[in-house]
Each structure stands twice: as structure tokens, then as C-alpha cells.
Amino acid sequence: MYRIRFHGRGGQGMKTASRILGSAFFAEGFEVQDAPSYGAERRGAPIFATVRAAHAPILERGPMPQPGLVIVADETLLPMAAGGGVLSGMGERAVLLLHSAVDANTWKQRLQLACRVLTLPLRLEETGGRGFVGALCAGAAARLVGIVSREALEGAIRQELAAMPAQVLAANLTQAGEAYDAMKKHAGCVCEAPEAPAPGAVDANWIDLPFEAAELSAPDIHGALTSIQVRTGLWRTLRPVIDPERCSRCHWLCGSLCPDAAISPEAEGLPVIDYEHCKGCLVCVAVCPRHAIESIPEAQAREQEASP
Amino acid sequence: MSETIYRRMSDLPSTHLLGGGTAMCAGCGGLQALHQIYDVLGTKTVFVNAAGCMTLLSVYPFTPFRGSWLYTAMASAPAGAQGVRDALDILCDKGRLPRDEDLQVVTLTGDGAAYGMGLSATSGAIDRNLDFLYICYDNEGYGNTGQQSSPATPHGAHTATATGPAGHSGFKKDLFGIWVANRPAYVATVIGTEPLDLARKIEKAAKLSGPRLILALAPCPTGWDFDPQQAAEIGRLAVRTGIFPLKEYLDGRVVHTKVKRPRTPVEEYLRAQGRFQHLFEPERRQDVLDAIQARVDAYWEHWDPSH
Ligand SMILES: Cc1ncc(C[n+]2csc(CCOP(=O)(O)OP(=O)(O)O)c2C)c(N)n1
Ligand code: SF4
Ligand code: SF4
Ligand code: SF4
Ligand SMILES: [Mg+2]
Numbered sequence: 001m002y003r004i005r006f007h008g009r010g011g012q013g014m015k016t017a018s019r020i021l022g023s024a025f026f027a028e029g030f031e032v033q034d035a036p037s038y039g040a041e042r043r044g045a046p047i048f049a050t051v052r053a054a055h056a057p058i059l060e061r062g063p064m065p066q067p068g069l070v071i072v073a074d075e076t077l078l079p080m081a082a083g084g085g086v087l088s089g090m091g092e093r094a095v096l097l098l099h100s101a102v103d104a105n106t107w108k109q110r111l112q113l114a115c116r117v118l119t120l121p122l123r124l125e126e127t128g129g130r131g132f133v134g135a136l137c138a139g140a141a142a143r144l145v146g147i148v149s150r151e152a153l154e155g156a157i158r159q160e161l162a163a164m165p166a167q168v169l170a171a172n173l174t175q176a177g178e179a180y181d182a183m184k185k186h187a188g189c190v191c192e193a194p195e196a197p198a199p200g201a202v203d204a205n206w207i208d209l210p211f212e213a214a215e216l217s218a219p220d221i222h223g224a225l226t227s228i229q230v231r232t233g234l235w236r237t238l239r240p241v242i243d244p245e246r247c248s249r250c251h252w253l254c255g256s257l258c259p260d261a262a263i264s265p266e267a268e269g270l271p272v273i274d275y276e277h278c279k280g281c282l283v284c285v286a287v288c289p290r291h292a293i294e295s296i297p298e299a300q301a302r303e304q305e306a307s308p
Numbered sequence: 309m310s311e312t313i314y315r316r317m318s319d320l321p322s323t324h325l326l327g328g329g330t331a332m333c334a335g336c337g338g339l340q341a342l343h344q345i346y347d348v349l350g351t352k353t354v355f356v357n358a359a360g361c362m363t364l365l366s367v368y369p370f371t372p373f374r375g376s377w378l379y380t381a382m383a384s385a386p387a388g389a390q391g392v393r394d395a396l397d398i399l400c401d402k403g404r405l406p407r408d409e410d411l412q413v414v415t416l417t418g419d420g421a422a423y424g425m426g427l428s429a430t431s432g433a434i435d436r437n438l439d440f441l442y443i444c445y446d447n448e449g450y451g452n453t454g455q456q457s458s459p460a461t462p463h464g465a466h467t468a469t470a471t472g473p474a475g476h477s478g479f480k481k482d483l484f485g486i487w488v489a490n491r492p493a494y495v496a497t498v499i500g501t502e503p504l505d506l507a508r509k510i511e512k513a514a515k516l517s518g519p520r521l522i523l524a525l526a527p528c529p530t531g532w533d534f535d536p537q538q539a540a541e542i543g544r545l546a547v548r549t550g551i552f553p554l555k556e557y558l559d560g561r562v563v564h565t566k567v568k569r570p571r572t573p574v575e576e577y578l579r580a581q582g583r584f585q586h587l588f589e590p591e592r593r594q595d596v597l598d599a600i601q602a603r604v605d606a607y608w609e610h611w612d613p614s615h
Contacts, residue, residue, distance in 0.1 A: 011530075042333035043530055163471060165586075219368040227365075227372040230329035252320040256503035257540055259332070259340040261324035277328025281335035281529075281536035 001054035008073030011043035013134020018049035020138035023156035044235035139176030146188025236280030246292035327372035335536025338445035338526035340500030358385035360418035386433035419460035447528035455531035493518030501543030533582025
């Protein structure tokens with residue numbers, strides 16, 4: 001069975017990538033299972049999607065503990081434990097494909113991985129939609145597994161993106177084709193692995209739950225303001241940074257307009273951004289009349305923080 | 309009515325009550341309005357929330373509120389508010405809750421609930437003169453389920469259920485007018501990009517009792533298809549073009565609180581959003597653009613005839 005896991009952020013097209021790859025496998029005569037996995041979070045939050053393909057009925061379900069191929073659309077997810085465990089379960093025979101401008105060897109060293117690491121050069125400006133790289137990633141995956149033809153890939157893209165305007169579809173076909181070609185050297189490097197028995201699986205031991213009155217059974221939160229434990233700062237790919245020299249301390253403006261209420265002034269009136277929760281929408285950058293807020297890539301900001 | 313404490317922008321609250329860490333999209337115009345509203349209403353509030361994006365504010369065990377929040381079915385938030393109001397009244401009457409600790413009951417729903425599915429429950433609540441504040445964040449579609457058309461979807465917009473070359477064929481329902489026809493205590497439109505206008509209206513609404521509606525236009529990067537960074541500019545264009553009039557109803561009179569003269573052509577607002585792109589490409593739909601502009605012009609011809 002082929003096992004492929006796509007990681008990205010909501011809006012980058014990983015769900016679509018899994019559907020395209022799934023449909024392409026299907027066209028090649030495989031049994032297929034593809035499923036996205038995300039919570040209530042929205043665009044920008046880490047998500048993943050899985051594809052299983054085999055020539056026999058697929059009995060495995062749920063998340064994918066031992067993928068043969070992992071594709072990461074957004075490198076900022078890598079250092080993140082909450083990113084859904086991007087690297088989890090990657091054995092020596094697995095392949096990691098990163099959509100990144102940094103080269104594969106550097107990543108291999110940084111991440112200290114034994115498995116094969118490949119990169120797909122970063123192309124965020126594509127017309128498939130802002131930061132949408134679903135077709136691109138599906139195209140690369142199709143070539144890496146080695147048994148999906150270009151025709152099956154294109155047919156799958158036409159099918160999955162049927163609702164898109166013609167020029168968007170065309171752009172996605174081009175992108176996917178380029179990724180398919182770029183992976184030519186590595187075609188077929190992803191291996192099939194046998195169906196694994198669920199570790200320690202035992203027969204279900206059903207327990208009957210008696211009906212409880214609402215005061216016992218309904219979820220009930222007694223703590224106030226508990227949402228601040230959720231670090232939505234991890235959604236950010238760009239970080240707003242305030243220049244205190246330029247800032248005129250009109251904090252009621254950026255402080256009111258920040259959708260997430262992540263800006264409040266300190267005693268002297270200088271606004272301070274709560275990076276634990278700022279989602280990086282950059283509304284503040286757009287509204288600041290003094291142009292005192294600039295945006296820098298989150299990865300760069302973290303590197304600067306790490307080195308004194 | 310007493311004077312406002314919000315005389316200039318610098319009077320706006322600087323520390324914020326709504327917690328971060330919510331699941332709303334980056335750049336959500338609804339959340340922008342809600343956090344400002346919460347700052348003015350304060351913590352003596354209980355929110356009754358119908359199914360919609362904002363249901364995700366409080367996902368067990370997390371909540372951004374400092375007080376209570378109750379989840380109801382999509383059509384029933386005003387009925388839920390009735391139950392909460394009744395319970396508070398009983399507690400106050402029995403002396404188990406001091407009157408000065410009484411809470412403001414706030415219904416919070418999207419447009420799908422407010423304009424459509426929940427309108428019957430709203431009508432009943434107004435008939436019973438329920439003392440509640442209804443906040444509708446209007447993202448002009450069923451956002452939480454993938455932006456299908458709702459009765460608030462504007463003419464010409466693409467939605468998940470209006471994908472044809474001319475977009476949504478209907479016209480946005482006039483919820484402000486429906487409420488006003490019932491002669492409630494207060495009705496106002498607000499938007500997060502006009503925080504001072506918003507604060508004054510919430511301040512006013514909070515002091516009144518009876519049925520009150522705050523209708524907040526909620527620019528929605530996900531459903532309207534624009535970059536989150538554009539959210540404020542799109543909100544401002546909604547006001548500048550006159551497509552979203554800022555107004556209030558009080559004591560039998562409708563007053564416009566911001567009147568732009570001259571108005572920016574509505575095309576600038578439409579062009580900035582992916583959901584209207586089909587009106588410009590591959591070919592320009594002058595017929596649809598004219599129909600939208602004509603509606604805006606007719607509205608202002610009625611309310612501001614000299615301009
Ligand atoms: C009776 C009923 N029908 C359908 C749904 C599914 N549903 C959940 S949220 C939602 C959309 C609500 O739209 P709106 O009120 O505009 O809020 P938004 O999602 O845009 O914030 C729908 C249709 C439901 N919860 N209840
Ligand atoms: S809007 Fe700009 S100038 Fe004003 S306080 Fe915020 S960062 Fe400073
Ligand atoms: S980018 Fe700016 S406006 Fe957006 S959440 Fe962060 S601080 Fe708030
Ligand atoms: S879909 Fe729209 S209204 Fe809903 S959370 Fe996202 S931006 Fe806000
Ligand atoms: Mg809605």
C-alpha cells in the first residue's frame with residue numbers, strides 16, 4: 001500500500017492535493033482512500049491530509065502513523081510540535097518532500113533525518129490562488145510514487161478543480177506538470193509497504209453509558225478566558241513588527257482594528273503585539289497611518305530571536 | 309439620552325476584554341467588530357450564540373469570554389435569550405442575584421440565522437418585548453458551512469450555491485427595515501473599521517432596554533475571497549461607496565451617522581473582492597454593475613436627496 005501524508009496550512013490546498021492524488025491513483029486502477037484532517041480552525045491553521053492507495057481493499061483507517069511519503073507545503077510548520085507532528089513516523093525508507101527555497105541537504109542536516117529529503121523550489125506567487133499549492137504538491141507526489149501517468153494526473157486535476165475559472169485551472173495544470181517534471185529524477189522512489197496490523201488491537205469492549213441529566217452530561221466551562229491557552233500565533237507566516245521610532249502612539253487605531261484584540265498599549269502608549277495569539281493577518285500593517293508596522297517572514301523573525 | 313464618553317478616537321478602550329486564541333480566520337471582520345463591542349458592553353454579559361462561525365469562539369474547554377456563553381440551535385437564539393432573561397429575572401426577584409449584578413443578555417448570530425432561519429424566533433421575541441441585545445455579524449452567507457447564499461447575500465456575488473456567470477440573482481434583504489417596522493427600542497448598523505461610531509452605538513444600546521439590534525457588516529476574507537490584510541480597506545470601502553449605510557433607529561426616527569459626499573463608485577468595493585471578479589473578467593458585466601450601483605443611488609436619493 002502507498003501511504004502519503006500532506007501537511008500545510010488551511011488555504012494552501014492540501015485537502016485538494018490529497019483529492020487530486022487520490023483521483024489519479026483511482027484512474028490508475030487502485031483502491032483509494034483520501035481524507036483531510038483539521039479541527040475547527042480556519043485558513044492559516046496547520047492541517048494535514050492523507051492518501052492510501054492499494055491493489056486490494058484498504059482496511060486501515062484514521063491518521064497515518066507510518067507514511068511512505070510526507071509532503072510539506074509550508075516549511076514554517078517543521079519546527080512546530082503543534083503542526084500536527086509533520087515528521088512523525090518517518091522511517092529510514094520514507095521520503096520527505098519540502099516546498100522550500102532552502103536546499104535539501106541543509107534540511108537533512110537541520111532536521112537530522114535518516115530518510116531521503118527532497119525539495120520543491122518555493123513558488124508562492126502562483127496564480128492558482130494566494131499561496132494555493134495543492135496541484136503543485138499533488139503533481140510532485142504523483143511522480144514520486146512512479147506509477148501515476150501524466151494523463152491520470154491531469155484528468156484528476158480537471159475533475160477536482162472543475163468549479164474553478166478556466167485560467168485558474170490552466171495555471172494549476174501548468175504548475176502540476178512542472179512539479180511532475182521536476183521530480184523525474186526521483187520517480188518511483190516512494191515504496192509500497194504492507195498493510196500493518198493495528199498495534200495491540202483488541203476486540204471492542206462496549207460499555208453502556210446510562211442517560212445522565214443535562215447538568216451532568218452537558219459540557220460546562222467554569223473558567224473565564226481559557227482560549228488564551230490556544231497559541232494561534234502558530235498560524236502566522238508573516239509577523240507584524242512595530243517600529244517604536246515611527247509609531248505615534250495612536251494605539252486606539254491598531255488596537256481596535258486588530259481582529260484578534262492582540263494589540264494593547266503599554267504604560268507609555270506604545271502598542272505591544274501579543275505574538276502568542278497574533279494570527280498574522282496584517283490588518284494592522286495596512287491601517288497604520290505612520291507605516292510604523294512592517295511585516296517580516298515568521299521564520300526569519302524566529303531565527304533572529306534564536307540568535308542573540 | 310446622556311452624553312457619550314466616546315468623544316474622540318483616543319477615548320476608545322485600550323485594553324481588550326475578549327481573549328485571543330479563538331478559531332476565527334485571520335482577518336475576520338466579524339471578530340474585529342465583536343471584540344470592540346465586548347469592550348464597550350463589558351463583562352456583565354451573557355452571550356447566547358446560534359450555530360455559525362462564532363460558535364467556534366467557545367469550543368470546549370476554551371472560551372474567549374469572561375462570562376457565560378450558551379449555544380443554541382441555529383433558529384433559536386432569541387428563544388434561548390428569552391430563557392436566560394427569564395431565569396435572571398427570577399433570580400433577581402427572589403433576591404438570589406443582586407440587581408446591580410444583573411446581566412445584559414446578548415444574542416450573537418450570523419446573517420443566516422438573523423435574516424433567515426432565526427427570523428421567526430426574533431419576531432416572537434420582539435412581540436414579547438424581550439429585553440435583549442441582538443448582535444448579527446453579517447458576512448453575507450452561510451460562512452461556517454462554506455459560504456452558501458443566505459438572504460443577506462448581495463446581488464451578483466459568487467457563493468458556493470451561486471456559481472453562474474452573474475452570481476447571486478437575489479438582492480440583500482433589509483433586516484434593518486424589518487426590525488424598524490416592529491418599532492423596537494433600538495436598531496443600528498456598525499462596522500469594525502468605524503470603531504468610534506460603533507462604540508457610541510453600543511454605548512447607547514446598552515443603556516436601553518427592550519429588543520435591540522446591532523447589525524455589523526463583517527468583511528470575510530474566506531467567504532468573500534480577499535487577502536486578510538485587505539479586510540480594513542474593504543470595510544472602509546463599504547462605507548465610502550454607500551453600499552453599507554451606517555445608521556441608527558431610535559424614538560421612531562432613522563438617522564444616518566456617516567454620510568459620504570461624494571460617494572465612491574461601488575465598483576471599487578466590488579473589484580477588491582474575489583466573489584465579484586466574474587463581473588469584471590473575462591468580460592465586464594456592465595448590466596450587473598449598473599444594477600448594483602442603481603440600488604445604492606436610489607437608497608441615498610431617498611435618504612439624502614440633496615446630494
Ligand atoms: C437548523 C440547522 N441547519 C443547518 C445547520 C448547519 N449550519 C451550521 S452553521 C451554518 C451557517 C450559519 O450561517 P450564518 O448564520 O450566516 O453564520 P456564519 O456561519 O456565516 O458565521 C449552518 C447552515 C445548523 N446548525 N442548524
Ligand atoms: S496605528 Fe501605527 S502609529 Fe498608531 S499606535 Fe499603532 S503602530 Fe503606532
Ligand atoms: S497581524 Fe496585526 S492585526 Fe493581525 S492579528 Fe496580528 S497584530 Fe492583530
Ligand atoms: S469564514 Fe468569515 S466570518 Fe467566518 S471566521 Fe472566517 S472570516 Fe470570520
Ligand atoms: Mg453568515
